[in-house]
Amino acid sequence: MSKTFTDQLGTSHSFTLTPKRIVSLVPSQTELLYDLGLEDDIVGITKFCVHPFHFKSTKKIVGGTKKVHVEKIRLLQPDIIICNKEENTPEIVEALSKICPVWVTDIITLEDNLQMITDFGLLFNKRVEAQKWIDKTNHALIDFQNFIKDKQVQKVAYFIWANPYMVAGKNTFINELLKLNHFENIYTNREERYPEVIIQKMRIQGDPDIVLLSSEPFPFTDDHAFELGRFTHHAKVIFVDGEMFSWYGSRLVKAFSYFKQLHSKI
Structure with a gap:
């Protein structure tokens, strides 16, 4: 049967x-x-x-x-x-x-x-x-929600690619985890899930407090970090472990511990 x-x-x-x-x-x-x-x-x-x-x-x-x-x-x-x-x-x-x-x-x-x-x-x-x-x-999750509940919401841009520059947008697992971290994604008003963006317009788009450069699928360098930092007023540019933001399944348990460490650096 x-x-x-x-x-x-x-x-x-x-x-x-x-x-x-x-x-x-x-x-x-x-x-x-x-x-x-x-x-x-x-x-x-x-x-x-x-x-x-x-x-x-x-x-x-x-x-x-x-x-x-x-x-x-x-x-x-x-x-x-x-x-x-x-x-x-x-x-x-x-x-x-x-x-x-x-x-x-x-x-x-x-x-x-x-x-x-x-x-x-x-x-x-x-x-x-x-x-x-x-x-x-x-x-x-419950432990992390208790950790994050009093943290101020900060505006972010999460980059996944260069040449052309691309970011995580709405209706993505990455965006869900950004929200969980009290990060407001400045690119959720775009229709595409992973839109190409013009970095010279970042200030107009939302002027992020933090720019996150994912370790995958693109290998960002210090040169990319410097270039992106030029087009914001004050953003911190931080390299992050892309697996922690984009992998689902059992990886999520490790991700919550990683997110705590990330917030201690911000």
Whole structure:
């Protein structure tokens, strides 16, 4: 008798047995699967799946998040492929659906994140482990909310790319975490989720108190920091760990501790 599960895009997937051979095309979700005790079930990952470190030598690398080797994945004979709406393209999902069910997550809010952990617990028969991570996440969240509640709201710009300069906008997980940190994103009035911006207009746009330069996906340098600082009145320019602001799953527990340290520097 098969069981039916629904992913975060509303697609139903039926399985007669718990999926045992997993290909994960999302770095943060690879980390979550590992933390749920599924290391032995993971057969394929991307070159960007850097946590846990030893996976790069023990798991088959099947490409990146935007370009994958379909035939390499087919040869792994997966029972399920884990994708994400933002990280992977609709074309990848469609092509891989001919191999096996493709489970697509869609994470914008903290609630979406908890739903993903719950879903994986049910899907892979790891309910107890999933609940532990949900409890850890909620505990760390409450602790951080108490820490941040009296902090003044500050205006920020969160840069993810240069040449052209691009920032995190609205309807992104990054923006949710900025709000949680009492950071007001000056670019949430733009329609795009990751808009290109003209840095010479930063003062007009909102003149941030803080400019955050993410460690991923672009390797910002001191030269970028200097250039961006010129186009604000008084902003502090700070390099931040992009994994802490953009990775969901179990990483969030570490992120709350990181955010506390960040605020001590501001």
